[in-house]
Amino acid sequence: MLAMNYRGPRRVRVDQKPEPQIKHPQDAIVRVTRACICGSDLHLYNGSVPDTRIGSTFGHETVGYVEEVGPEVQNLKPGDHVLVPFNIACGKCVFCRQQLYGNCHESNPQATAVGGIFGYSHTAGGYDGGQAEYVRVPYADVGPMKVPEWMDDDTAVMLTDVTPTGYQAAEMGGIQKGDTVCVFGAGPVGIMAARCAWLFGAGRVIVIDHIDYRLEFAKNWCPAEVYNYEEIGDVVQFMKETTDWIGADVCIDAVGAEATGRVGQTLLGKKMHLLAGAATALQWAINSARKGGVISIVGVYGPVGALVPIGNMVNKGLTMRGNQASVKRHLPKLVEHIENGILSPKDLITHHIPLEDIADGYKMFSAKLDGMIKPVVVPPRATAH
Amino acid sequence: MQNLEQGKQNKTNFDPSLVTGWGVDADPNNDPTYPMKRHTGMEHDGYSWDRPPQQEAEVEVLHSSERPNLAATFGETIPPAGVSGMIRRAAFTFSENSYGHWLPLMLADRVQMVEGMVTDLATGKVPNLWKELGYNAEWKYNRKGLITKLAIFGGLAVGLGMLLSRSKDSTSSNN
Numbered sequence: 001m002l003a004m005n006y007r008g009p010r011r012v013r014v015d016q017k018p019e020p021q022i023k024h025p026q027d028a029i030v031r032v033t034r035a036c037i038c039g040s041d042l043h044l045y046n047g048s049v050p051d052t053r054i055g056s057t058f059g060h061e062t063v064g065y066v067e068e069v070g071p072e073v074q075n076l077k078p079g080d081h082v083l084v085p086f087n088i089a090c091g092k093c094v095f096c097r098q099q100l101y102g103n104c105h106e107s108n109p110q111a112t113a114v115g116g117i118f119g120y121s122h123t124a125g126g127y128d129g130g131q132a133e134y135v136r137v138p139y140a141d142v143g144p145m146k147v148p149e150w151m152d153d154d155t156a157v158m159l160t161d162v163t164p165t166g167y168q169a170a171e172m173g174g175i176q177k178g179d180t181v182c183v184f185g186a187g188p189v190g191i192m193a194a195r196c197a198w199l200f201g202a203g204r205v206i207v208i209d210h211i212d213y214r215l216e217f218a219k220n221w222c223p224a225e226v227y228n229y230e231e232i233g234d235v236v237q238f239m240k241e242t243t244d245w246i247g248a249d250v251c252i253d254a255v256g257a258e259a260t261g262r263v264g265q266t267l268l269g270k271k272m273h274l275l276a277g278a279a280t281a282l283q284w285a286i287n288s289a290r291k292g293g294v295i296s297i298v299g300v301y302g303p304v305g306a307l308v309p310i311g312n313m314v315n316k317g318l319t320m321r322g323n324q325a326s327v328k329r330h331l332p333k334l335v336e337h338i339e340n341g342i343l344s345p346k347d348l349i350t351h352h353i354p355l356e357d358i359a360d361g362y363k364m365f366s367a368k369l370d371g372m373i374k375p376v377v378v379p380p381r382a383t384a385h
Numbered sequence: 386m387q388n389l390e391q392g393k394q395n396k397t398n399f400d401p402s403l404v405t406g407w408g409v410d411a412d413p414n415n416d417p418t419y420p421m422k423r424h425t426g427m428e429h430d431g432y433s434w435d436r437p438p439q440q441e442a443e444v445e446v447l448h449s450s451e452r453p454n455l456a457a458t459f460g461e462t463i464p465p466a467g468v469s470g471m472i473r474r475a476a477f478t479f480s481e482n483s484y485g486h487w488l489p490l491m492l493a494d495r496v497q498m499v500e501g502m503v504t505d506l507a508t509g510k511v512p513n514l515w516k517e518l519g520y521n522a523e524w525k526y527n528r529k530g531l532i533t534k535l536a537i538f539g540g541l542a543v544g545l546g547m548l549l550s551r552s553k554d555s556t557s558s559n560n
Contacts, residue, residue, distance in 0.1 A: 007498070007501055007502075007512065007517060008495075008498035008501065008502075009498075010518060010519075011512075011514070011517045011518055012517060012519075013512070013513070013516065013517045023440055023443075023458070023461060024437075024438065024440040024457075024458045025438055026437060026438070026458075027458075047494060047495075050487045050488075050490035050491050050494065051473065051490045051493070051494065052494055053462070053463040053469075053494070053497060054463070054494075054497045054498055054500070054501035055462070055463050055501065056462060056463060057462075072438070088458070090437050090457060090458070092434055092435060092436065092437055093434055093436075094425075094427045094428055094430070094434055095422075097423075097425065097427060097434075098422035098423045098424065098425055098427070099421075099422055099423050100421070100422045105432075105452075105456065106436060106437055106456045106457040106458065107456050107457075107458055107459070108456050108459065109446060109447070109448035109449065109452065109454075109455040109456040109459050110446075110447060110448060110449055110459075110477075111449050111481055112449050112451040112452050112481060113481055116456070116458070116459070116460075122447075122460070122463075123490075125456070125459055125460050126446070126459060126460030126461070126462050126463070127459075127460035127462065128460065128462050138458040139437070139458065168421075171421075172421065273491055302487070303481060303487055304484065304487050319417060321417065321421070323421060326421070357521075359516055359517050359518070359519045359521075359522075360519050360521050360522035361519075361522075362519055363518070363519020363520070363522045363523055364519070364522045364526065366519075367523065367527060367530075369522060369523070369526035369527055370526045
């Protein structure tokens with residue numbers, strides 16, 4: 001089969017690889033029809049995630065058709081149209097049973113701090129991902145959801161990560177009616193978080209980034225107040241001024257390790273890889289929040305320490321929440337929101353990239369070329385039935 | 386001093402309910418993770434749940450020193466091999482809390498990048514770096530930036546070459 005093949009920082013290609021096999025009685029094999037490139041894939045692409053082995057296939061946002069199931073799979077059968085959440089969850093461990101499906105303890109032997117994730121390095125379990133023609137899906141009765149007949153592939157694939165992650169970012173903010181919510185990052189997740197902040201009753205939603213075309217999209221689609229940090233001077237002072245010198249009630253970090261904006265953070269976190277990433281957005285979030293406010297983190301960071309003003313966290317009495325989205329928990333509500341016209345996540349998709357051209361897709365997404373917001377990868381067998 | 390071994394197993398005989406005032410202000414609704422999880426308190430039973438069937442490892446799979454076993458399922462892609470594999474094995478003797486775990490893994494990733502290049506060439510595959518680096522897209526959408534980047538790298542390479550060549554000449558004349 002054709003599959004994306006990682007060859008080193010910023011080097012990817014498409015190669016022939018063996019088709020995946022059933023390895024566990026609860027596995028399924030899915031023929032991929034859509035697989036996104038995620039902002040968090042850029043951490044892998046840039047070589048920032050430890051134990052990203054050469055030859056890996058990325059991709060944790062997948063939709064497709066079940067081809068084969070293991071002997072213990074009961075809820076799916078060949079031919080079922082499914083969307084596959086990015087997290088691999090057993091459904092039986094103490095964490096899955098508390099609906100923390102992003103924190104499963106039976107899907108990743110290599111690290112205890114993160115559950116298994118498709119195509120996200122050996123630090124996240126060593127699974128191949130969905131940027132391929134086929135993918136192995138463990139615990140097939142737990143994570144995958146049958147796609148409703150009325151839903152198209154583009155909408156379905158946006159439910160595997162972006163929409164639940166953006167929704168959970170707002171949910172973790174504990175937003176109360178009338179709250180001012182500041183979202184750092186106008187990538188797909190940040191845009192979705194800003195959109196969802198309204199669903200929780202926010203009184204004001206602000207998005208900060210430095211990519212104008214993305215800010216323009218957020219301004220119209222969320223809708224939100226948008227600011228380019230390169231134009232507003234000191235971001236934290238601006239946030240204080242614009243909130244009548246109090247600070248935002250809720251700050252959301254939707255950027256993570258790849259942040260720009262501060263030389264020291266970029267040098268130590270992005271270039272030298274001595275930190276968990278450039279924590280610029282998190283630093284701004286902590287310093288922009290009001291006393292007693294909430295910081296919600298969905299931006300992805302590496303496993304070591306980061307430069308953040310932890311003293312201000314304590315002195316301001318902030319509450320910090322973060323997690324990988326518990327996709328399965330959110331799906332029923334989000335499907336309902338889409339059916340009722342409240343959310344239309346496929347609006348964020350700007351490009352469909354043939355799998356064969358995936359190197360171009362990564363470059364365009366990474367360098368933010370051609371107005372790209374969300375790229376979707378389409379394998380050659382996507383239309384085969 | 387507390388018993389360290391018992392502490393590691395989270396099975397001390399200490400009964401917190403004997404502490405004066407224990408739990409008088411407990412408020413489940415004040416759980417900072419609520420409603421992110423359905424609180425059951427099952428964590429207090431430790432690693433004791435009814436596990437899914439164990440996947441059989443057909444290749445070498447490293448596991449964190451912070452857990453006693455392999456997870457019930459895992460990926461079997463790209464087992465550790467070569468010099469990078471030796472580094473990875475060494476890294477996994479350290480816990481996730483240690484730079485001794487993560488920095489060698491980053492090093493192994495870079496070493497394996499070279500190993501991958503060697504394997505490519507040894508199997509007769511010459512990598513198409515222009516395509517793999519996404520320069521087709523950059524040529525189409527950011528031609529000026531790409532030309533600037535290539536000019537800078539080209540200039541640096543030529544400068545470095547001249548420097549090395551001059552240094553070699555100087556060494557030869559000294560001899």
